[in-house]
Amino acid sequence: MSKPVDNAVSTVRAYIEDHREAFLDDLAAWLRIPSVSAQPDHAPDVRRSADWLAAKLAETGFPTTEVWPTAGAPAVFAEWPSGDPEAPTVLVYGHHDVQPAAREDGWDTDPFEPVVVGNRLHARGAADDKGQVFFHTLGVRAHLAATGRTAPAVNLKLLVEGEEESGSPHFRKLIEDRKERLTADAVIVSDTGMWSEDTPTVCTGMRGLADCEIELYGPDQDIHSGSFGGAVPNPATAAARLVAALHDEHARVAVPGFYDGIVELTDRERELFAELPFDEEQWLRTAKSHATFGEAGHTTLERIWARPTAEVNGIGGGYQGPGGKTIVPSSAMLKLSFRLVAGQDPDHVEKAVTAWVADQLPAGIRHEITFGAATRPCLTPLDHPALQSVVRAMGKAFEQKIRFTREGGSGPAADLQDVLDAPVLFLGISVPSDGWHAPNEKVELDLLMKGVETAAHLWGDLAESWAEAP
Amino acid sequence: MSKPVDNAVSTVRAYIEDHREAFLDDLAAWLRIPSVSAQPDHAPDVRRSADWLAAKLAETGFPTTEVWPTAGAPAVFAEWPSGDPEAPTVLVYGHHDVQPAAREDGWDTDPFEPVVVGNRLHARGAADDKGQVFFHTLGVRAHLAATGRTAPAVNLKLLVEGEEESGSPHFRKLIEDRKERLTADAVIVSDTGMWSEDTPTVCTGMRGLADCEIELYGPDQDIHSGSFGGAVPNPATAAARLVAALHDEHARVAVPGFYDGIVELTDRERELFAELPFDEEQWLRTAKSHATFGEAGHTTLERIWARPTAEVNGIGGGYQGPGGKTIVPSSAMLKLSFRLVAGQDPDHVEKAVTAWVADQLPAGIRHEITFGAATRPCLTPLDHPALQSVVRAMGKAFEQKIRFTREGGSGPAADLQDVLDAPVLFLGISVPSDGWHAPNEKVELDLLMKGVETAAHLWGDLAESWAEAP
Incomplete structure (x- = not known):
């Protein structure tokens, strides 16, 4: 043969x-x-x-x-x-x-x-x-x-x-x-x-993907942080607080309903993952990163292959040029993406994130959230x-x-x-x-x-x- | 006369x-x-x-x-x-x-x-x-x-x-x-x-002012959020978590030592503030803002005139252009400013913020913090x-x-x-x-x-x- x-x-x-x-x-x-x-x-x-x-x-x-x-x-x-x-x-x-x-x-x-x-x-x-x-x-x-x-x-x-x-x-x-x-x-x-x-x-x-852009609006224009700062909500702060609230203290995604329906790894799948010659130091070099960090109770391979994530791809608001500008910015934006695994329904995730964002924001901060087309796991x-x-x-x-x-x-x-x-x-x-x-x-x-x-x-x-x- | x-x-x-x-x-x-x-x-x-x-x-x-x-x-x-x-x-x-x-x-x-x-x-x-x-x-x-x-x-x-x-x-x-x-x-x-x-x-x-710029570095370059996301720290998330941690649930600045030495308002000063024809709706229009928000236990005038603040003037990291880019960004930046009131020492505030920032960041996120020249209250x-x-x-x-x-x-x-x-x-x-x-x-x-x-x-x-x- x-x-x-x-x-x-x-x-x-x-x-x-x-x-x-x-x-x-x-x-x-x-x-x-x-x-x-x-x-x-x-x-x-x-x-x-x-x-x-x-x-x-x-x-x-x-x-x-x-x-x-x-x-x-x-x-x-x-x-x-x-x-x-x-x-x-x-x-x-x-x-x-x-x-x-x-x-x-x-x-x-x-x-x-x-x-x-x-x-x-x-x-x-x-x-x-x-x-x-x-x-x-x-x-x-x-x-x-x-x-x-x-x-x-x-x-x-x-x-x-x-x-x-x-x-x-x-x-x-x-x-x-x-x-x-x-x-x-x-x-x-x-x-x-x-x-x-x-x-x-x-x-x-493959993991699936849902992604959204969130625009947050505070004052109708940039305002003086001396004249008004400390007494009105700041949309950059609101954006940051949303991002900070995305994960709990175990680095699990904190959006209610996010994990609904998820198919957990079998023992055989965990074994196959574990058979691979994983070297964390080498993986970190490939990732150009300086530490691992992620959901508690899972290995790095499980985190990247079989666990869903919430990631900030971009954040922006206020003055980002040279020097300082003492303002309360008028707006801020976030680009978030969510990797999904088998059993997660992108439509369900979109609804869960939309409801959660609306629930998180303080009075005086208006927002718009737009989802891109999702990719299924x-x-x-x-x-x-x-x-x-x-x-x-x-x-x-x-x-x-x-x-x-x-x-x-x-x-x-x-x-x-x-x-x-x-x-x-x-x-x-x-x-x-x-x-x-x-x-x-x-x-x-x-x-x-x-x-x-x-x-x-x-x-x-x-x-x-x-x-x-x- | x-x-x-x-x-x-x-x-x-x-x-x-x-x-x-x-x-x-x-x-x-x-x-x-x-x-x-x-x-x-x-x-x-x-x-x-x-x-x-x-x-x-x-x-x-x-x-x-x-x-x-x-x-x-x-x-x-x-x-x-x-x-x-x-x-x-x-x-x-x-x-x-x-x-x-x-x-x-x-x-x-x-x-x-x-x-x-x-x-x-x-x-x-x-x-x-x-x-x-x-x-x-x-x-x-x-x-x-x-x-x-x-x-x-x-x-x-x-x-x-x-x-x-x-x-x-x-x-x-x-x-x-x-x-x-x-x-x-x-x-x-x-x-x-x-x-x-x-x-x-x-x-x-007048209030005083201390301000700083914080650069946060994660991966050595932008990396794919599918290949690596969920398993390495994201500097944009770290920036956001810093901002979110700046204030406690009473909107007080949460940096230890920040309020040290502060001169509280006298009753006479509070009376003079209260004598002014303050109209919150009108003030909000001037502030181009849609809600008041600030330190618990203080009026809006007290918040802007006699209470110190921590404000995000700018935040940035990752992809902010049109469309999406599914990355874990390599870096993020913050411009923060702190309004100071009588009794606060800018040098002390600078030291307190510097120590606090270093203490907040996760492993794998390197940072640089630079303060501008402070203005005393x-x-x-x-x-x-x-x-x-x-x-x-x-x-x-x-x-x-x-x-x-x-x-x-x-x-x-x-x-x-x-x-x-x-x-x-x-x-x-x-x-x-x-x-x-x-x-x-x-x-x-x-x-x-x-x-x-x-x-x-x-x-x-x-x-x-x-x-x-x-």
Whole structure:
């Protein structure tokens, strides 16, 4: 049994090696497009990114490539039928939009001018998520080269959305509207990461996300803190007191109803977490942080993978310029986000937070709260057979035991599961040090090529497992 | 007794009426100079403002006018000897720098292009403090015109500093260095306000001010709130928790030692406060606020005049742009200011706050705290005879009973008292609706002219009281 596998592995590797340079040049061209979905002035760039990808997928060989408009940024759809009437259909999901990035945020180089430093490719989107979408292009070509096929062993579909970094506000509607075209037997989400370079892993779940912006209004304009200070409510103080009240003394979220319905970790899941070679000092270095801190009674891995959070992403109010300005500010703002885990309902969380905020504020402080589109939490059953295909394909690429993790971040995987009624699996090669959403984001080139290899092995394995399934 | 007074009043009024237009044109020219001391790029404007004022005082008739450099912005000194060897010496204090102002802060017009709307002159500095410095120029001319003198009845000195809105960091050193030139029998501070247009008042004290900026550092860069959120400390949360902890449930400042040494209000002082026609609804309108809020057990007037405060002037951290950014921010900042009352020592408050902040922060959050130069609190004894001169001069101008207030704001009056060993009196005609430090700052033109009249009557009264003093 081992000979054909080894042959396939070496054929795939040789093909990838031959095409590596062109693949990286193409990826760099895509990374140069600043497809920041959160910033309205980058809307033309997000559209350009979609057009670029559609053209590149056509060049890759996909007979069908389409740019799908939404009420926001467009998504890219591509389809490559197997030709085999028995072949399963797989939908690969990723996104082509990126987080905001500016040189002054602390980047060593222009975030939209990719540079290779050693074995790393630095650019906004290198890992999250353009790199991980793009490995499927060379992956499917290597699959064809290694198998001598002219079409993939599965009916391959790609859906690459343009608003993931803005909370996918139109994604649910898009996939509902296009459900017929998107029908699949399994969904492969390529927007997650692995434990580390040395410990390849498959992710089995993502946290959900609800986020809101709260504007707090006090005096109708900034007023003199000498003339009025001490006798009127200060909206910056009110904002701060809200944030301080978000957590109790055990660092648990103090919003009543927040934990309703939550699915607690099983003993087996805790064991799998504990099997991983977690080194707190090293994790802190990756987190660029100087201490751990979080909900009492849980390990760091449990806190980031399986426990919900309330986080301040931004706070502002009053005078932030040089020197002092002795005012009671007129307004303040908060950007809060809540990571959600299996069992939590985003609508319920939104209602709970809305009621809690209104209840916390003193007389004289008016407020407005606006929620973005929520992302549901998602969990793949550990015993799902398709998970084994992913594990085997990764095993061929990495030649190591593949372990299990979860992802603390969020994606619209749960919507795909709901709407398409298909199991969702995760295939990602990013590592925590890649700096998602941070300055100097990068992807490890060796891992990126392992991603190509995994994709090259996956379609044959999945088609075979499907044929063998009862 | 009443005839000569009436004659003086009408002569003064006629003189002022004749010179009103030129006076307002000159003031407008000065207000056009954006002498913002807190913003380094306005340093040339602050110097230009000093030069302009020195030239104008020379034109007014002051035989000596000098621009005094400091390590920061320059002050203006002017001197006009009485010629009478028995005459007392009076030092008038004000400042020629202004608070920051920008059209986008909510101004209806350019803050540095004065406009008269009805009976109000709008410009940054119209009330705080250029208008109230400037009324002394026409005041002393009217005094000469009404008395037939060629020099004032007192030895008149003016000291107009250029860094009051930045906490007067070099003022103490300046007056210590120039103590010989500044020697005076009394100091008149023209940088305060009155109760209202209908209730003219003399101020008997100012609060002091200590302020600090606190920088809080968490992760070395912004990190992904999905990958790391819930397991590391967030500096924006730490900033918010500091602010929330500043006050206890009675809205008292919770920093241990903050109230040490404080002089409590006497029953007589509470009575004088209670005599004023305080209308909470009207006060709230002036404060542009929608509720009162403050230390339990005290009235609003007591809170703003005689109780110390801790106020957030600015807070910032993380992403404040459009849309969302799901990060744990790398840093956050706070600008806090503390109003101080008689008996509080700014150095002691600084030490107390510094120790308290260090004690509050969780592991993994590094901080830096920087205090600006403090301003001491100041209180004029109610029974001081010179206070009666001010009251009489105002009485002639306003033809009403003059009542007593305090000022919630802060000025370097206490330093003048300390260094020059002279009583400090307050003469101000600004009203609370003037919008100090706020957009659309203005001065009421009728009150500005009453200021001129008061200044015109004051020097003769003071010289006479001095001669009659035992």
